[in-house]
Amino acid sequence: MDFAIAQNATTLPAPYNQNSPADQNSVSTFIDGLFANGNGQVRNPTAMQNGILAAAQADQPGYWLIDVAAQAAILELWRTIWMNHVRNIANNVQNGVPATTQATDIALFESIAAYVQANRIAIYIPDITYVGPDAGPNTSPVYSIAGYERADLFLTPQEIAQPNGDAATAKVLNILAFMELFATGAHFVAINSSVDIPDGTPPAFLDMFQNHGALHTNTSTTYMHSHYSGAKGLTNIGAGYAYPNTVGGSSQETYAGWQTDGFWGSIFGAVGGAVSDIVNADIAPVPCPFVCSLLAGNTSRRAPNTFFQLEGWPGILSRGFGAKGRHGQDFAVHQATKWNISTYGASPFSEKRGTTVFLAPNNWQPQQRVTTWTSYCGSQTLQGWYDTNLIRPAPV
Numbered sequence: 001m002d003f004a005i006a007q008n009a010t011t012l013p014a015p016y017n018q019n020s021p022a023d024q025n026s027v028s029t030f031i032d033g034l035f036a037n038g039n040g041q042v043r044n045p046t047a048m049q050n051g052i053l054a055a056a057q058a059d060q061p062g063y064w065l066i067d068v069a070a071q072a073a074i075l076e077l078w079r080t081i082w083m084n085h086v087r088n089i090a091n092n093v094q095n096g097v098p099a100t101t102q103a104t105d106i107a108l109f110e111s112i113a114a115y116v117q118a119n120r121i122a123i124y125i126p127d128i129t130y131v132g133p134d135a136g137p138n139t140s141p142v143y144s145i146a147g148y149e150r151a152d153l154f155l156t157p158q159e160i161a162q163p164n165g166d167a168a169t170a171k172v173l174n175i176l177a178f179m180e181l182f183a184t185g186a187h188f189v190a191i192n193s194s195v196d197i198p199d200g201t202p203p204a205f206l207d208m209f210q211n212h213g214a215l216h217t218n219t220s221t222t223y224m225h226s227h228y229s230g231a232k233g234l235t236n237i238g239a240g241y242a243y244p245n246t247v248g249g250s251s252q253e254t255y256a257g258w259q260t261d262g263f264w265g266s267i268f269g270a271v272g273g274a275v276s277d278i279v280n281a282d283i284a285p286v287p288c289p290f291v292c293s294l295l296a297g298n299t300s301r302r303a304p305n306t307f308f309q310l311e312g313w314p315g316i317l318s319r320g321f322g323a324k325g326r327h328g329q330d331f332a333v334h335q336a337t338k339w340n341i342s343t344y345g346a347s348p349f350s351e352k353r354g355t356t357v358f359l360a361p362n363n364w365q366p367q368q369r370v371t372t373w374t375s376y377c378g379s380q381t382l383q384g385w386y387d388t389n390l391i392r393p394a395p396v
Contacts, residue, residue: 028284045332066344077096082112124357143390183342185342188307189306191359197361204304209296
């Protein structure tokens with residue numbers, strides 16, 4: 001896919017070292033550099049908003065804040081972790097994964113690869129075309145949607161046995177397309193509701209973050225989030241999961257200890273680290289993973305699907321529950337454009353305009369409704385943030 005790249009895109013030092021102190025070769029320094037928002041820097045809100053609007057007008061499916069070399073290094077690392085798992089090869093330096101790679105990055109892409117393989121998962125990408133700016137004050141891009149493009153992500157035993165064959169190569173390109181969308185902040189929904197798939201429902205994608213899941217130890221319960229109102233009942237307090245719990249100040253570490261869906265657990269877990277996170281909440285840890293702020297949760301209270309997206313930085317208690325600081329500055333650009341903002345870029349694929357990307361078994365058929373918001377458990381609930389002015393059916 002042909003994504004736009006910011007003119008002042010940040011570069012990743014080569015060679016980088018995730019375990020190094022915060023020096024010029026540190027991933028921590030690279031990440032912190034992405035959040036410098038002075039005049040002319042990559043996250044300058046005005047420059048970022050203008051870049052996103054230009055990318056939208058050019059019908060580009062994403063906007064990178066990092067240069068081509070950084071993209072290649074990060075995506076190749078993630079792809080290698082994925083393919084090593086599929087081929088049952090241990091992740092170590094001999095197989096293309098640097099020894100300093102953080103365990104949370106390895107565990108995440110191994111877990112997603114395992115889910116994809118076990119459930120024969122495909123990706124469903126909205127076929128959208130830029131229409132023009134919204135008439136509102138923020139001129140958010142408006143799109144038409146003509147349906148979805150499906151591409152298989154799972155590899156068959158034959159493709160695994162012949163990794164250099166045409167079929168396997170095509171699947172790897174699909175996996176890289178998923179990673180590009182993930183890295184730039186696309187909103188994903190993994191279809192695992194018994195309502196949407198009555199026969200042969202896959203296990204919940206969210207299970208990997210919950211008790212006994214492979215990612216549970218490094219996952220925190222979120223204070224709250226702005227997605228899928230009512231997924232926790234009347235509120236969204238403690239309704240989602242943040243991964244990993246090593247980024248965003250010590251409140252994340254304290255918070256992780258509670259590991260509960262309960263109201264009091266989420267509140268006391270957050271307050272426990274509020275004092276110390278005032279100091280280091282908006283500073284990358286050393287060492288630092290590439291996935292700094294993955295948010296996941298349920299799309300509805302009953303028979304939910306799982307949503308997930310890479311955000312720019314965790315919403316922090318001492319930063320006004322994310323209204324200020326790194327998370328807050330990204331949210332302001334999101335509000336102006338309705339593109340999702342991640343650590344590394346921005347994406348037009350946001351549930352707020354009905355352009356969700358789906359992961360689902362490859363026999364699932366997305367059904368568009370009159371409002372063009374695809375029907376799934378989670379979209380049937382009226383959401384105040386869904387803006388029908390920003391999406392319309394494609395001309396027949």
